[in-house]
Amino acid sequence: MSKIDAPDRTSEVVPAATLFAELPDGFSLKRGGVLHGARIAYETHGRLADDGSNAILVFGGFSASAHIASHPGNTSPGWWEEMVGPGKAVDTNRWFVICFNAPGGCFGSTGPASVNPRSGRKYRLDFPEISIEDIAEAARCLVRQLGVRQLSCVIGTSMGGMSALALLHRYPDIARTHINISGAARAATYAIALRSLQRQAILNDPAWRRGQYEHAADVRVGMSQARMLGMLSYRSPEEWQQRFARDRIAAVPAAAAKDEAFAPEFMVEGYLWYKVNGFVGHYDPNCYLYLSRAIDRFDLADETDGDLHCALSQLDLERSLVIGTKTDILFPAWQQAAIVDGLNGGKVPTEILHLDSLRGHDAFLAEFDQFAPPVGRFLASIPTKRPAVSVM
Amino acid sequence: MSKIDAPDRTSEVVPAATLFAELPDGFSLKRGGVLHGARIAYETHGRLADDGSNAILVFGGFSASAHIASHPGNTSPGWWEEMVGPGKAVDTNRWFVICFNAPGGCFGSTGPASVNPRSGRKYRLDFPEISIEDIAEAARCLVRQLGVRQLSCVIGTSMGGMSALALLHRYPDIARTHINISGAARAATYAIALRSLQRQAILNDPAWRRGQYEHAADVRVGMSQARMLGMLSYRSPEEWQQRFARDRIAAVPAAAAKDEAFAPEFMVEGYLWYKVNGFVGHYDPNCYLYLSRAIDRFDLADETDGDLHCALSQLDLERSLVIGTKTDILFPAWQQAAIVDGLNGGKVPTEILHLDSLRGHDAFLAEFDQFAPPVGRFLASIPTKRPAVSVM
Numbered sequence: 001m002s003k004i005d006a007p008d009r010t011s012e013v014v015p016a017a018t019l020f021a022e023l024p025d026g027f028s029l030k031r032g033g034v035l036h037g038a039r040i041a042y043e044t045h046g047r048l049a050d051d052g053s054n055a056i057l058v059f060g061g062f063s064a065s066a067h068i069a070s071h072p073g074n075t076s077p078g079w080w081e082e083m084v085g086p087g088k089a090v091d092t093n094r095w096f097v098i099c100f101n102a103p104g105g106c107f108g109s110t111g112p113a114s115v116n117p118r119s120g121r122k123y124r125l126d127f128p129e130i131s132i133e134d135i136a137e138a139a140r141c142l143v144r145q146l147g148v149r150q151l152s153c154v155i156g157t158s159m160g161g162m163s164a165l166a167l168l169h170r171y172p173d174i175a176r177t178h179i180n181i182s183g184a185a186r187a188a189t190y191a192i193a194l195r196s197l198q199r200q201a202i203l204n205d206p207a208w209r210r211g212q213y214e215h216a217a218d219v220r221v222g223m224s225q226a227r228m229l230g231m232l233s234y235r236s237p238e239e240w241q242q243r244f245a246r247d248r249i250a251a252v253p254a255a256a257a258k259d260e261a262f263a264p265e266f267m268v269e270g271y272l273w274y275k276v277n278g279f280v281g282h283y284d285p286n287c288y289l290y291l292s293r294a295i296d297r298f299d300l301a302d303e304t305d306g307d308l309h310c311a312l313s314q315l316d317l318e319r320s321l322v323i324g325t326k327t328d329i330l331f332p333a334w335q336q337a338a339i340v341d342g343l344n345g346g347k348v349p350t351e352i353l354h355l356d357s358l359r360g361h362d363a364f365l366a367e368f369d370q371f372a373p374p375v376g377r378f379l380a381s382i383p384t385k386r387p388a389v390s391v392m
Numbered sequence: 393m394s395k396i397d398a399p400d401r402t403s404e405v406v407p408a409a410t411l412f413a414e415l416p417d418g419f420s421l422k423r424g425g426v427l428h429g430a431r432i433a434y435e436t437h438g439r440l441a442d443d444g445s446n447a448i449l450v451f452g453g454f455s456a457s458a459h460i461a462s463h464p465g466n467t468s469p470g471w472w473e474e475m476v477g478p479g480k481a482v483d484t485n486r487w488f489v490i491c492f493n494a495p496g497g498c499f500g501s502t503g504p505a506s507v508n509p510r511s512g513r514k515y516r517l518d519f520p521e522i523s524i525e526d527i528a529e530a531a532r533c534l535v536r537q538l539g540v541r542q543l544s545c546v547i548g549t550s551m552g553g554m555s556a557l558a559l560l561h562r563y564p565d566i567a568r569t570h571i572n573i574s575g576a577a578r579a580a581t582y583a584i585a586l587r588s589l590q591r592q593a594i595l596n597d598p599a600w601r602r603g604q605y606e607h608a609a610d611v612r613v614g615m616s617q618a619r620m621l622g623m624l625s626y627r628s629p630e631e632w633q634q635r636f637a638r639d640r641i642a643a644v645p646a647a648a649a650k651d652e653a654f655a656p657e658f659m660v661e662g663y664l665w666y667k668v669n670g671f672v673g674h675y676d677p678n679c680y681l682y683l684s685r686a687i688d689r690f691d692l693a694d695e696t697d698g699d700l701h702c703a704l705s706q707l708d709l710e711r712s713l714v715i716g717t718k719t720d721i722l723f724p725a726w727q728q729a730a731i732v733d734g735l736n737g738g739k740v741p742t743e744i745l746h747l748d749s750l751r752g753h754d755a756f757l758a759e760f761d762q763f764a765p766p767v768g769r770f771l772a773s774i775p776t777k778r779p780a781v782s783v784m
Binding site for chain 1: 517578579580581582584585586588589591592593595596597598602603613614617620621624629632633635636637638653654656657658660661664681685688689691721724
């Protein structure tokens with residue numbers, strides 16, 4: 001196990017308190033590639049019980065870093081700050097919570113923006129094709145390195161819901177329970193199309209230079225366009241309507257002012273411009289391309305001849321909780337229903353919640369009053385102990 | 393009245409059988425601009441009754457030409473071929489049907505791609521800002537020039553549904569009845585955002601050159617991206633899912649092959665690439681920008697202090713028919729319901745149909761078995777004669 005503050009090998013700033021685990025050298029990827037000297041950025045919260053029985057692994061979404069919640073080493077709010085901490089739904093007084101940045105990402109884990117140790121230069125498009133299943137395998141390595149025998153729960157949100165299912169399918173005994181939030185067992189057609197257009201926006205930006213841009217911020221035009229389209233898919237039409245209606249902006253965003261003739265006029269446009277500022281330059285364009293494509297390609301039924309119900313029924317869990325939002329257009333409610341169908345087929349007692357929220361796919365990052373109670377109840381009711389089994 | 397085969401002043405090919413009407417010189421636009429020597433491309437089908445009582449005006453959508461249906465002068469199928477013709481729902485044995493290309497468009501009517509008679513050069517971005525209300529005013533000029541005293545029906549589809557409402561609001565006596573198909577009385581917030589991203593794709597294409605491109609086809613990258621996003625908004629997620637699921641393409645579309653690393657893999661991507669080929673180079677990018685923005689800006693309540701119900705209740709119609717599709721994400725069902733609410737407030741007997749169709753916003757261009765019967769019944773039940781009134 002490697003628990004060091006390694007020098008940052010990506011182009012992104014990683015908080016000093018981030019931990020790193022090394023993946024085994026020669027880490028094989030699903031689509032044939034191999035990673036050498038790769039590492040995973042992660043965080044833990046709470047204290048691992050002596051018998052290693054109180055661990056929860058959280059798989060975050062497409063743009064999630066390892067920083068899930070504030071802690072003494074990094075007091076800035078994490079991406080699930082309201083859900084994880086002492087006395088919160090994911091109660092770190094009881095649970096040892098592990099969260100990591102997906103390999104292929106750009107927040108500390110090895111990805112296209114990292115330096116290839118064999119060449120001494122950034123991977124860029126030489127990075128091998130990464131898959132959701134590879135993210136799951138990396139997570140298994142991390143969990144094992146941390147001395148966890150069996151996870152009490154695997155939580156996955158959005159893309160992380162896919163990674164969680166991949167892990168649970170490959171290693172049926174790796175966890176006792178599962179919470180799948182706004183996830184899916186395979187990418188939906190419309191979602192594939194939306195992500196394809198986002199990738200095109202990046203590929204079409206001359207500043208992308210076939211991945212050879214100098215700084216992430218150079219690809220501002222393509223990344224802005226991609227992120228705005230992504231944001232439209234993360235929220236719901238109903239939310240935009242209620243929030244902005246037809247309100248006009250007072251002033252054109254500076255970044256958009258170059259074409260005065262067709263400058264933004266409506267608040268919804270101004271909001272999109274405003275929000276991309278916190279993203280462009282911070283998220284690596286090549287990582288965006290790699291992970292976006294990985295989501296499209298994921299299908300849990302790849303190993304069951306396309307039979308999704310069969311794949312899901314092979315999961316071995318004490319019980320599970322599946323939560324979705326009725327207004328989600330990216331991972332729509334029928335996909336969460338499909339997960340539950342499959343889990344029920346495998347006799348896994350499963351609760352499904354379709355929440356009424358205007359926030360669409362991103363509701364789990366906003367509607368804590370709706371997500372915290374069921375998640376908290378589910379975790380609280382997991383018995384502390386279970387007869388020990390050797391699983392890994 | 394001018395009914396001439398004028399030389400084509402746009403960059404687009406207009407069928408020789410297209411008719412042209414000249415707008416009054418100094419045609420004033422809502423947002424302050426003035427058009428000189430402008431013309432409207434139109435078609436008529438059927439024969440105008442001696443008393444001018446059997447005319448129907450059809451406002452088409454964003455990309456509709458005047459060619460609504462085949463006729464002896466142009467035997468190619470029109471954009472509503474299955475709906476308009478002898479014995480069809482819009483029965484040209486009885487009705488005199490008028491259809492035209494919106495000003496600001498690029499299929500024969502004066503728009504940004506037309507030559508400015510004052511400069512001898514194409515307008516491009518010097519074209520004045522065009523509004524939905526201007527399209528309605530141009531239609532009124534055309535109808536008057538054709539000798540129609542009062543329209544038996546105004547039909548509007550999509551953007552045309554907006555234009556129709558604008559016309560009926562400005563001239564309450566101009567028509568006896570109205571059919572609004574997949575229309576809205578103002579642009580919805582989400583739809584504004586989607587169109588804003590489409591315009592950005594064009595503006596961001598270096599080949600757009602601030603509107604100074606030589607050929608429409610030069611702006612291939614931006615127009616492809618815009619059109620693909622447009623198409624995603626014209627159809628429904630459910631349609632993509634049922635039609636393509638996760639099917640893979642056999643070969644990468646040639647136009648997409650330049651970046652092999654992230655080339656399309658799924659059928660839904662290949663379909664989008666395939667479909668843009670029939671659009672890019674045929675639709676003028678500047679026209680796209682002008683009309684797209686006009687749709688965003690339209691709000692029938694502009695003249696009633698934002699009170700949409702009030703604006704709609706001012707329409708004076710014998711009756712109306714409002715049709716929408718439950719899967720429409722661009723002009724969603726609640727917007728058709730709002731039209732009906734307002735019409736009912738004005739005591740206009742109104743029938744509303746929310747059709748079950750997977751085809752989303754574009755259902756009226758595909759689901760003729762669902763659209764033809766109600767449209768046909770509605771038109772068939774309009775009494776032929778009505779006491780003559782002078783209205784224009």
